[in-house]
Amino acid sequence: MRFLGERGLTLIELLVALALLSLIGLGLTSTIGTSKRVWEQSERYGVTLEEVNTRQLLKRVLENTFIEEMDKADDKFSGTQNTLDFKSTHTLSRFSPLNTLKVAIYNNADGLVLDINEINRADGKVTYHSRNLRSKIASVSYYDHSLDQWLDNWQKAGLPRLVYFQFEDPNWPDLAVHLINS
Numbered sequence: 001m002r003f004l005g006e007r008g009l010t011l012i013e014l015l016v017a018l019a020l021l022s023l024i025g026l027g028l029t030s031t032i033g034t035s036k037r038v039w040e041q042s043e044r045y046g047v048t049l050e051e052v053n054t055r056q057l058l059k060r061v062l063e064n065t066f067i068e069e070m071d072k073a074d075d076k077f078s079g080t081q082n083t084l085d086f087k088s089t090h091t092l093s094r095f096s097p098l099n100t101l102k103v104a105i106y107n108n109a110d111g112l113v114l115d116i117n118e119i120n121r122a123d124g125k126v127t128y129h130s131r132n133l134r135s136k137i138a139s140v141s142y143y144d145h146s147l148d149q150w151l152d153n154w155q156k157a158g159l160p161r162l163v164y165f166q167f168e169d170p171n172w173p174d175l176a177v178h179l180i181n182s
Contacts, residue, residue: 054131055175058114061088061103062163062177079154079163081139082107107136112167135169 009017042048065077065086077086084105102117112133117126141150142160154160165175 050131051133051135054114054133055172057131058105059175059177061101061116062086063180064088065159065179076157077154077159079140079142079160081141081152082137084140084163105137110134111136133167133172135167135172138166138168140165 065088079085084103086103088101088103089099099121100119102119104113104115106113110132112135114131114133116129116131118129119126139152141152141164142154143150143162143164145161150164151160159179161179163177163179165177167174
């Protein structure tokens, strides 16, 4: 209660100000705590957003693998336990027409490499893309539906039904991809 000529805050005004300050403090504390947990998890797993995107790109281009003409030597799907070569129809450029991708996947000293030559069907222009993962491929297996078994190498005509990646890094889960056109 204020009297005429007195200055200062009433008890109610002071309690309201303290309540607002405590809410702001609580919000800041929870934000900082969440940020710290996210930072610790990213440090522990060592996975970057670029690596996650590369893994998703690998899955998408593999799913859209195709073989146009079986008699063309460069149009063959081939793979060993740690390399793959194939063509795909997935488009990398957001607004470009559906392009052909000539893809090579292999290990180097730094990890897995995903090399892509994007061939524009309209003008034949080739754009080179390369992505890297820190984790190397431990092994790649190919499921042959006609034999009903997994193979270590794929050097035959046609496409495998499934391609299964195992990575050396235990933080990267295995990746199984169903080839849509198989």
